[in-house]
Amino acid sequence: xxxxxxxxxxxxxxxxxxxxxxxxxxxxxxxxxxxxxxxxxxxxxxxxxxxxxxxxxxxxxxxxxxxxxxxxxxxxxxxxxxxxxxxxxxxxxxxxxxxxxxxxxxxxxxxxxxxxxxxxxxxxxxxxxxxxxxxxxxxxxxxxxxxxxxxxxxxxxxxxxxxxxxxxxxxxxxxxxxxxxxxxxxxxxxxxxxxxxxxxxxxxxxxxxxxxxxxxxxxxxxxxxxxxxxxxxxxxxxxxxxxxxxxxxxxxxxxxxxxxxxxxxxxxxxxxxxxxxxxxxxxxxxxxxxxxxxxxxxxxxxxxxxxxxxxxxxxxxxxxxxxxxxxxxxxxxxxxxxxxxxxxxxxxxxxxxxxxxxxxxxxxxxxxxxxxxxxxxxxxxxxxxxxxxxxxxxxxxxxxxxxxxxxxxxxxxxxxxxxxxxxxxxxxxxxxxxxxxxxxxxxxxxxxxxxxxxxxxxxxxxxxxxxxxxxxxxxxxxxxxxxxxxxxxxxxxxxxxx
Numbered sequence: 044x045x046x047x048x049x050x051x052x053x054x055x056x057x058x059x060x061x062x063x064x065x066x067x068x069x070x071x072x073x074x075x076x077x078x079x080x081x082x083x084x085x086x087x088x089x090x091x092x093x094x095x096x097x098x099x100x101x102x103x104x105x106x107x108x109x110x111x112x113x114x115x116x117x118x119x120x121x122x123x124x125x126x127x128x129x130x131x132x133x134x135x136x137x138x139x140x141x142x143x144x145x146x147x148x149x150x151x152x153x154x155x156x157x158x159x160x161x162x163x164x165x166x167x168x169x170x171x172x173x174x175x176x177x178x179x180x181x182x183x184x185x186x187x188x189x190x191x192x193x194x195x196x197x198x199x200x201x202x203x204x205x206x207x208x209x210x211x212x213x214x215x216x217x218x219x220x221x222x223x224x225x226x227x228x229x230x231x232x233x234x235x236x237x238x239x240x241x242x243x244x245x246x247x248x249x250x251x252x253x254x255x256x257x258x259x260x261x262x263x264x265x266x267x268x269x270x271x272x273x274x275x276x277x278x279x280x281x282x283x284x285x286x287x288x289x290x291x292x293x294x295x296x297x298x299x300x301x302x303x304x305x306x307x308x309x310x311x312x313x314x315x316x317x318x319x320x321x322x323x324x325x326x327x328x329x330x331x332x333x334x335x336x337x338x339x340x341x342x343x344x345x346x347x348x349x350x351x352x353x354x355x356x357x358x359x360x361x362x363x364x365x366x367x368x369x370x371x372x373x374x375x376x377x378x379x380x381x382x383x384x385x386x387x388x389x390x391x392x393x394x395x396x397x398x399x400x401x402x403x404x405x406x407x408x409x410x411x412x413x414x415x416x417x418x419x420x421x422x423x424x425x426x427x428x429x430x431x432x433x434x435x436x437x438x439x440x441x442x443x444x445x446x447x448x449x450x451x452x453x454x455x456x457x458x459x460x461x462x463x464x465x466x467x468x469x470x471x472x473x474x475x476x477x478x479x480x481x482x483x484x485x486x487x488x489x490x491x492x493x494x495x496x497x498x499x500x501x502x503x504x505x506x507x508x509x510x511x512x513x514x515x516x517x518x519x520x521x522x523x524x525x526x527x528x529x530x531x532x533x534x535x536x537x538x539x540x541x
Contacts, residue, residue, distance in 0.1 A: 061084050061159045061249075061250040061312075061379075062081055062082050062083055062084050062157070062158050062159060062250065063081065063082045063084075063158075063247070063248070063249050063250075063316055063320075063357065063381045064079075064080065064081045064155070064158045064215065064217065064246075064247065064248040064249075065078070065079075065080040065081070065245065065246070065247050065320065065353050065356050065357065066078070066079050066080075066217055066219075066224050066226060066240050066245060066246045066247075067079075067240075067245045067344075067348050067353060068224065068240050068241055068242040068243055068244050068245065069222075069223075069242050070242040070243040071242070071243050071244055071245050071343065071344055071347060071348060072347055072348055072349070073347040073348060073349040073352075074349070074395070075395070075396075075397070076350075076393045076394055076395045077219050077220075077221070077223070077224050077240075077393075077394040078348065078350060078353050078391060078392070078393055078394075079145075079153055079155050079217050079219050079224065079390075079391070079392040079394075080353040080354070080356070080357050080389070080390065080391040080392070081144075081145065081155045081158065081217070081357075081389065081390060082357050082381065082382070082383075082386050082389045082413060083128075083144050083145075083386060083387045083388050083389065083390075084383055084385055084386050084387070085385055085386070085387045086385065087385065087436075088384055088385050088411075088448070088452075089436045089437070089438070089448070090130070090131070090387055090436065091131045091387065091410075091434035091435065091436070091442070091444040091445070092128040092129060092130055092131060092142070092144065092387050092388050092444075093128065093129055093131060093134065093140070093431060093432045093433070093434070094126070094128050094408060094421070094427050094431040094432065095126065095127055095128070095129065095139070095140065095427065095432060096124060096125070096126050096427060097124055097125055097126075097127065097138070097139060097140075097189070098124050099121075099122060099123055099124040099149065100118075100120075100121075100122040100189070101120060101121065101122075102120055103117065103118040103119045103120045103122065104118050104137045104138065105117055105118070105137060106118055106137065106138050106182060106185060106186050107136065107137065108141060108179070108181045108182055109133055109136055109141055109181075110130060110132075110133060110141060110142060110181055111142075111179050111180065111181040111211070112174060112175055112176065112177070112179055112181075112211050113175055113176050114176055114177060114178055114179060114181070114182050114208065114211060115176075116178075116182065116186050116204070116208075118138075118186065118189065118190075119190065122189035122190065123148045123149040123150060123188070123189050123190070124148065124149045124189075125146050125147065125148035125149065125184075125188035125189055126146035126147050126148075126406065126421075126423065126427075127140060127143030127144070127145070127146040127184055127185065127188070128143055128144045128145060128146065128388055128390075128408075129141060129142060129143045129185075130142040131434055131435055131436070132435075132436075133181075138185050140185070141181045141182065141185055142180065142181045143184040143185050143188075144156065144180075144184060144388065144390070145184060145390045145392060145406070146184060146188055146406070147188075147392070147404045147406065147423045148188040148189065148191065150191070150192045150193070150220075151220055151221055151394070151400065151403065151404055151423075152188070152191050152192065152193060152194060152196070152197060152218070152219070152220045153194075153217075153218070153219040153220070153392045153394060153404065154183070154184045154187055154188055154191075154197060154216065154217065154218055155184075155216070155217040155390065155392065156180060156183040156184050156187075156214065156216040156217070157180040157183060157214035157215060157216050158214065158215035158216070158217075158248050158250065159180075159212070159213065159214060159215075159250050160213040160214060160215050160228060160229075160248075160250060160251055160252045160253075160296065160297075161213045161250075161251070161252075161296070161297040162213050162229075162230050162231050162252075162295055162296065162297060163295065163296060163297045163298070164297075165279075165280055166230055166231045166234075166280060166294075166295045167231055169231070169278040169279075169280070170230075170231030170232045170233055170234065170274070170278070171231065171232055172209070172210055172211055172212055172213070172231070172232050173208070173209030173210065173211055173232050174211050174212070175211070176208065176209070176211070177208055177209035177210045177211030177212075177232065178201075178204050178205060178208050178209070178210055178211060179210070179211040179212050179214070180212065180214055183201065183214070183216060186204075187200060187201060191218075193220050193222075194218035194219050194220045194222075194223055194224060194225050195218075195223070195225065195266075197218040197225075198218055198225045198227055198237040198266050199266065201216060201227060201235075202227070202235050202237070202266065202267075202268060205229055205233060205234075205235050205268070206233055206235075206268060206269075209232040209233055210229045210231070210232055210233070210235075213228075213229060213230075213252075214228070214229055215227065215228045215248055215252075215253070218237075219392065219394050220394065221394050221395065221396035221403065222396070223239055223240070223242070224239070224240040225237050225238065225239050225240065225266075226238055226240060226246060226248075226253075226254070227266075228252050228253070228254050228291070228292075228296075230252070230291070230294075230295035230296070231295065233268065234267075234268045234270075234271055234274060234295065235267060235268050235271075236254050236257060236265070236266075236267045236268075236271060236291050237265070237266045237267065238254055238257070238264065238265055238340075239263070239264040239265070240341065241341050243343055244341035244342055244343050245324060245341070245342060245343075245344055245348060246340065246341055247316075247317055247320040247321060247356075248317070249312075249313045249314075249316035249317050249320075249381075250309075250312065250313050251292070251296060251297070251298065251309055251313045251317075251336065252291065252292035252295060252296030252297070253292060253317075253338065253340055254291045254292055254340060255290045255291060255292055255293070255337070255340050256288050256289065256290050256291075257271075257289060257291060259271070259272070271291075272289050275289070275294050275295070280294050280295070281294045292336075292337075293337070297309070298335075298336040300336070305377035305378075305379075306379070309336060310334075311377045311378055311379065312379045313336075313379075314333065314336065315361070315366065315378050315379070316379065316380070316381050317333075317338050318332060318333065318338075319359060319361060319381070320356050320359070320381070321338065321339070321342060323356060323359070324342065324344040324345065324348060324352070324356070325342045325343065325344055325345055326345055328342065350391055350393055350407060350418075351473075351477075353391050354391055354407065354409075354413075354418050356381065357381060357382070357389050357391070357409075357413050358381070358382050358413040358414050358416075359380065359381045359382060359414075360380035360381065360382045360414050361378065361380050366378045366380075367380075368380060369414065369455075369458040369459075369462065370458060370459050370462070372458065372459065381413075382412060382413040382414035383412065384411075384412045384451070384455060386411060386412055386413060387410075387411075388408060388409060388410055388411075389408075389409040389413045389416070389418070390406055390407065390408055390409070391406070391407040391418060392404070392405075392406055392407075393405040393406075393407070398484065398488065399487070399488065399491045399498075400423070400424070401422060401423060401424025401425075401491075401498070401499070401502060402422045402423070402424060402484060402487055402502065403423070404422070404423040405420050405421065405422050405423070406420075406421045406423070407419065407420055407421075408421055408431075410443060410444045410447040410448070411444070411447045411448050411451050412451045412455075414462065414466075415450065415451040415454050415455070415462060415465050415466070416447055416451065416469070417469040417472065417473060417513060417516075418473070419509065419510065419513055420476065420480060420506075420509060421506065422502060422505075422506070424499070424502060425502050425503060425505075425506040426503045426506065428443070428506065428507070428510050430442055430443040430446075430510075431443045431444075443514075446514060446517050446518075446521075447517060449521055450465065450517055450520055450521045450524070453521060453524045453525060453528065454520075454524060456528065461524050464520065464523065464524070465520050465524075468516050468519070468520050469516065469520075471516075472512055472513060472516045475512065476509045476512060476513075479505070479508070479509070480505075483501070483502075483505045486501060487501055487502060
């Protein structure tokens with residue numbers, strides 16, 4: 044969530060600004076990779092982010108938030124390079140950007156931060172958020188990625204920061220490397236729990252605390268603040284004699300199903316997204332719909348999940364159901380879909396352990412509304428095109444962000460008519476690029492062994508060629524819809540005669 048969400052939280056409507064997360068373990072994926080996907084949903088539709096690579100730094104610096112609160116953090120020396128997607132208006136900072144959301148570092152570790160979640164009132168009464176100076180979404184990728192050497196390392200470092208600085212808001216964070224993925228949730232100002240994603244399962248989250256029962260003696264799969272359970276007992280949040288086994292989200296998390304505002308009611312705002320995604324990947328879950336927020340934390344998919352499966356989940360909007368707000372042209376629907384127009388960017392991070400470092404990790408990056416967008420592949424070692432690095436809040440003719448946004452805005456004028464055209468166009472290009480990726484990777488592996496420089500040129504050429512194909516399609520679709528709309532206007536105001 045962004046600054047506007049923080050301000051609105053004071054009036055109780057922060058949940059309007061939110062995200063959706065999907066994580067897939069390596070044995071649950073189609074190719075043995077770990078997959079991390081998330082939609083970054085902001086408050087405004089004209090709030091672009093830039094896709095960048097930060098070079099390694101020999102000297103540390105003082106990181107400062109510039110948008111969300113006054114959190115500061117002294118970065119150590121010998122910082123690694125990393126990729127990020129900073130807010131367009133945060134680039135003039137010591138770290139060259141904040142609100143970076145997701146990326147890979149030079150050690151091959153990925154972070155996606157954050158999934159907005161909320162602690163319950165009882166928790167906040169005894170351990171409130173440190174709103175003015177606590178760690179928040181704006182800072183997390185920027186301070187962690189330059190330092191951490193593994194997913195577990197990232198969990199432990201963020202945990203220490205939460206304990207020392209406090210949390211300024213509720214969040215869930217994904218950490219991944221080529222071996223494993225972890226998901227961390229905080230609670231109140233100083234508590235936290237992280238769970239290792241089972242290799243044979245997937246996880247989805249939609250703006251609610253999702254972690255449940257824990258075994259803190261199993262440090263291979265669970266990490267937590269030192270007094271996670273004892274604190275809850277001491278503060279009257281949990282009674283082991285009457286409440287049964289400790290359940291993190293039941294003890295610490297918000298679950299409001301009575302709020303008259305559907306955008307603050309978890310049943311309307313969050314339940315349906317989790318239900319839809321779990322049903323998409325594991326059909327049997329639809330036989331027993333969850334009514335109390337106690338969803339299964341991890342599930343095994345009916346079939347192993349591909350990058351495309353995760354992308355399609357993030358692009359979903361309850362299509363082919365009466366909850367679909369776009370095809371049914373119902374902008375006042377009580378049920379919030381996964382794909383919303385105000386999405387800044389969406390990403391699927393793919394981590395593989397059987398390829399050379401420059402192409403082992405891929406970020407599939409989508410600007411704007413996912414249902415009307417396309418995921419472009421960016422290998423960690425690729426040069427990022429300039430068009431992804433200069434958009435502002437005002438529309439322009441050259442940035443990647445605004446090329447997608449213009450098409451999406453046009454298509455939303457008549458979603459039932461134009462969305463199928465856009466989706467079919469992007470599906471064709473996506474299929475074409477996916478085939479080219481397979482051949483490119485084969486050639487790259489052969490070249491890399493003996494001539495890394497030639498391999499790098501091949502990688503940059505693949506990036507440039509794929510971008511060219513994508514934006515040829517964007518321009519084609521934009522012109523096709525604009526032509527049709529022009530003819531409609533002419534037909535409506537024809538004033539026939541001489």
